[in-house]
Amino acid sequence: MTDTVDVTGVTKSYGKVPAVTDVTCSLKEGETIALVGHNGAGKTTLIKLMLGLIRPDSGTVRVLGEDPAAGQFAARRRLGYLPENVSFNMALTGRETLSFYARLKRVPLDTVGALLERVGLAGADDRRVGTYSKGMRQRLGLAQALLGRPRVLLLDEPTTGLDPALRRSFYEIVAELRADGATVLLSSHALTELEGKADRVVIVNRGAKIADGTIEELRQIAKLPTRIRVRLADCEAGTVDDWIGRTGAWKRVNGHVLEIDAEPSEKISLLRSAASSDAPVVDLDVAPPTLDELYAHFLGAEEAPQ
Ligand SMILES: Nc1ncnc2c1ncn2[C@@H]1O[C@H](COP(=O)(O)OP(=O)(O)OP(=O)(O)O)[C@@H](O)[C@H]1O
Numbered sequence: 001m002t003d004t005v006d007v008t009g010v011t012k013s014y015g016k017v018p019a020v021t022d023v024t025c026s027l028k029e030g031e032t033i034a035l036v037g038h039n040g041a042g043k044t045t046l047i048k049l050m051l052g053l054i055r056p057d058s059g060t061v062r063v064l065g066e067d068p069a070a071g072q073f074a075a076r077r078r079l080g081y082l083p084e085n086v087s088f089n090m091a092l093t094g095r096e097t098l099s100f101y102a103r104l105k106r107v108p109l110d111t112v113g114a115l116l117e118r119v120g121l122a123g124a125d126d127r128r129v130g131t132y133s134k135g136m137r138q139r140l141g142l143a144q145a146l147l148g149r150p151r152v153l154l155l156d157e158p159t160t161g162l163d164p165a166l167r168r169s170f171y172e173i174v175a176e177l178r179a180d181g182a183t184v185l186l187s188s189h190a191l192t193e194l195e196g197k198a199d200r201v202v203i204v205n206r207g208a209k210i211a212d213g214t215i216e217e218l219r220q221i222a223k224l225p226t227r228i229r230v231r232l233a234d235c236e237a238g239t240v241d242d243w244i245g246r247t248g249a250w251k252r253v254n255g256h257v258l259e260i261d262a263e264p265s266e267k268i269s270l271l272r273s274a275a276s277s278d279a280p281v282v283d284l285d286v287a288p289p290t291l292d293e294l295y296a297h298f299l300g301a302e303e304a305p306q
Pocket residue numbers: 014017018019037038039040041042043044045046084
């Protein structure tokens with residue numbers, strides 16, 4: 001896959017406030033990347049650097065092979081951006097707003113209707129944006145970002161203000177864009193909902209990149225235990241120790257349910273034991289470390305005294 005965005009050794013401060021420190025990362029065609037980090041970690045600054053709205057103090061940024069901060073950034077039309085706080089002229093209708101942005105981007109006006117339909121605003125296209133709910137304005141923002149079939153989409157906190165059904169339809173659109181070969185960067189705090197949606201996770205903390213990989217890769221690096229939850233026919237502590245093969249490495253959730261924290265190296269042997277005829281196991285769930293847990297792990301490792 002070709003790189004669409006390359007950030008190399010980028011540092012950026014606002015006066016004396018360091019915002020991004022020596023960050024290197026590349027985004028590929030057809031890839032959906034989650035950019036996660038605490039408030040103030042530098043996510044928006046990284047996005048603004050990719051958009052060319054600000055220049056790095058040092059290092060280079062390339063988007064679709066060009067410097068986005070250069071005067072003649074021809075690739076701008078192939079770049080879509082949804083800001084963290086969308087704000088529109090409240091007096092214009094949804095259709096007028098999108099047509100305005102289509103003219104700016106030199107996108108044919110006859111694509112506006114289909115885009116409004118795609119984000120579920122077709123029925124409200126002739127209403128003033130001032131009457132829209134927050135979720136509707138967010139969807140109008142998304143439609144604006146999708147104008148002109150961009151190859152790179154930078155979406156800052158895109159699901160803020162969307163209810164669960166709208167979030168689902170938002171991720172359906174992201175999946176379509178991915179299938180169409182677009183790069184989609186999602187900056188977000190909503191870690192749970194990103195599981196299974198992002199191909200790769202980039203974690204930033206205080207301006208520095210502290211982890212970058214697929215969830216599976218991050219799990220392998222973090223080596224956090226997998227939680228195995230078993231339901232038992234009878235729950236004698238002695239028999240549990242016997243079939244698990246060690247003492248006390250489990251906790252009781254309720255009368256018949258136990259939780260075992262399995263290290264990656266012992267996961268399979270524990271599952272074999274649980275499936276053996278000696279074990280009184282009637283049901284079993286395996287929960288690998290969540291993105292929330294991985295995030296806490298990487299941040300914790302960063303903050304721990306050296
Ligand atoms: N225009 C600015 N002037 C001065 N400092 C700024 C400016 N913009 C951002 N910062 C500072 O740079 C750092 C990174 O901010 P940034 O907005 O990139 O973080 P973020 O990860 O997007 O945060 P959030 O999740 O709250 O949006 C913070 O310390 C912030 O206060």
